[in-house]
Amino acid sequence: DTGVSQDPRHKITKRGQNVTFRCDPISEHNRLYWYRQTLGQGPEFLTYFQNEAQLEKSRLLSDRFSAERPKGSFSTLEIQRTEQGDSAMYLCASSGGRGGTGELFFGEGSRLTVL
């Protein structure tokens, strides 16, 4: 399977713990995005990488959130000192190659539940 893969698919944690999600994009894609989705809402943009450079960060991305893409391939999203409001689906997407503007390919998501 050469699609976007995310790990873990599900994570249950206690409030105050740190969690990390990993995303492996489609190999030839140079752009990588993180989105957050809560129940009944569309995905909300968090941050964007072009190769290894983090070019944009949403106001939704508080200081407790950090994302990296150290070698321009896979990316990690870490949430420190989790809060119950962080419970959501965290989606990774990639784009590039011959795709047009905005043609994002999403992974299956990592669902976070903070108790």
Added chain:
Amino acid sequence: GQQLNQSPQSMFIQEGEDVSMNCTSSSIFNTWLWYKQDPGEGPVLLIALYKAGELTSNGRLTAQFGITRKDSFLNISASIPSDVGIYFCAGPSGGGADGLTFGKGTHLIIQP
């Protein structure tokens, strides 16, 4: 920021019926995209539109880029059970940003 309004919020239809949903924006878009999301999965791109007035089909799906560039429509003909899911419209966030802004989705439910 950009806001996208989708309607209807949900649709209950019979198998075989045609479906029509739309999306309106508070500002002009140069690109419209339609995604479908199944429960527990990530959104999947259905159709991308790049020109005002453009009409594009993907199997039983047809989407149109409104002439005003502030709206788009998605039609599904002869619905089947696997069409069940949430349909999102999306467009560039604007302001030089490279992300997408999504609507809240139209939830399609097909009654047997």
